[in-house]
Amino acid sequence: MHxxxxxxxxxxxxTAALAAVPVASAQAKVLRITGENTTLTPSSTFASFLSAxxxxxxxxxxxxxxxxxxxxxxxxxxxxxxxxxxxLMMAGGVRLTENGHSITLHDFMATRHGARDTVSAKVRGKxxxxxxxxxxxxxxxxxxxxxxxELKLTAHAAHALNKFAGHKVVAAGADLGSFASIVTVA
Numbered sequence: 428m429h430x431x432x433x434x435x436x437x438x439x440x441x442t443a444a445l446a447a448v449p450v451a452s453a454q455a456k457v458l459r460i461t462g463e464n465t466t467l468t469p470s471s472t473f474a475s476f477l478s479a480x481x482x483x484x485x486x487x488x489x490x491x492x493x494x495x496x497x498x499x500x501x502x503x504x505x506x507x508x509x510x511x512x513x514x515l516m517m518a519g520g521v522r523l524t525e526n527g528h529s530i531t532l533h534d535f536m537a538t539r540h541g542a543r544d545t546v547s548a549k550v551r552g553k554x555x556x557x558x559x560x561x562x563x564x565x566x567x568x569x570x571x572x573x574x575x576x577e578l579k580l581t582a583h584a585a586h587a588l589n590k591f592a593g594h595k596v597v598a599a600g601a602d603l604g605s606f607a608s609i610v611t612v613a
Contacts, residue, residue, distance in 0.1 A: 459613040460504035460515055460547045467578075469604035479594065481595065482525040487533055488503070490519025497521070501610060513539045515610070520548065520553065530591050532557070546578065550587065557584045558603055570611045577604040 428459040469477065474495075486492045490499045504515040520533030532555075539545075544560035565577035580588075582599035589595045 433457060454508070456508045458506045458508065460501065460513075461502070461611050461613050462501050462503075463501050463609040463611050464498050465517065465606055465608040467499070467604060467606050468548065469600045471497070472602055473604055480525075480592070482592075484525050485522045485524070487520035487522055487531060490517075490521065496581070501608070504536075506612060509542075511539060513537075517586065523593070527593065530587075544576075545581075555583055555587060556581045570612050572608075572612075574608045577605055578601075 439484040445607065451590060453517045473570040485491070490497060492498075498517055499517045502516050504513060507511040517535040517537070520531055520535065521528050521529045530550060532550050534549040535546065535557075536548070536554075537544070537546050537560075544563065545556050546558045547554050547556045549555070558578040558580060563574065563576045566573045576598065580599055580603055581599040585597050585601065588597050599608055
């Protein structure tokens with residue numbers, strides 16, 4: 428198990444990366460997302476914050492944590508062109524444990540509707556918007572897109588983390604870190 432903060436941020440970053448998957452097309456189409464993965468790396472500020480917390484974090488399969496980075500497989504979704512609205516689904520999740528209590532974030536989704544990119548996850552049966560995506564950059568080659576960007580903690584997610592910790596540990600807009608996603612379409 429690893430520090431929950433670092434892993435949680437990594438997971439959030441991965442999810443945000445997936446939300447940024449665009450596909451270029453002159454005509455309106457719905458393209459099926461077939462896979463690949465996202466790797467999340469926490470910002471130095473967030474990594475320091477996580478290291479200072481008494482929380483452990485563990486990957487929920489098939490997601491993995493290796494060398495401080497969280498990798499989350501992309502298992503499906505759709506991209507609608509030409510506006511690039513999308514829903515990207517990921518497998519696995521992350522479990523945060525503190526003082527015998529745990530919370531699991533799973534069924535991550537990255538969505539884009541209009542100009543709004545978000546990452547959400549299920550927590551205790553309810554979908555929670557975890558992060559908004561900023562500074563996104565996209566490169567497309569054939570049917571593969573590489574997306575990078577930054578993740579900022581939402582107010583709802585900050586509230587949930589503070590409630591889990593039992594006191595205020597983080598604020599909305601916190602820099603969670605960066606992500607890099609590789610996405611393929613059929």
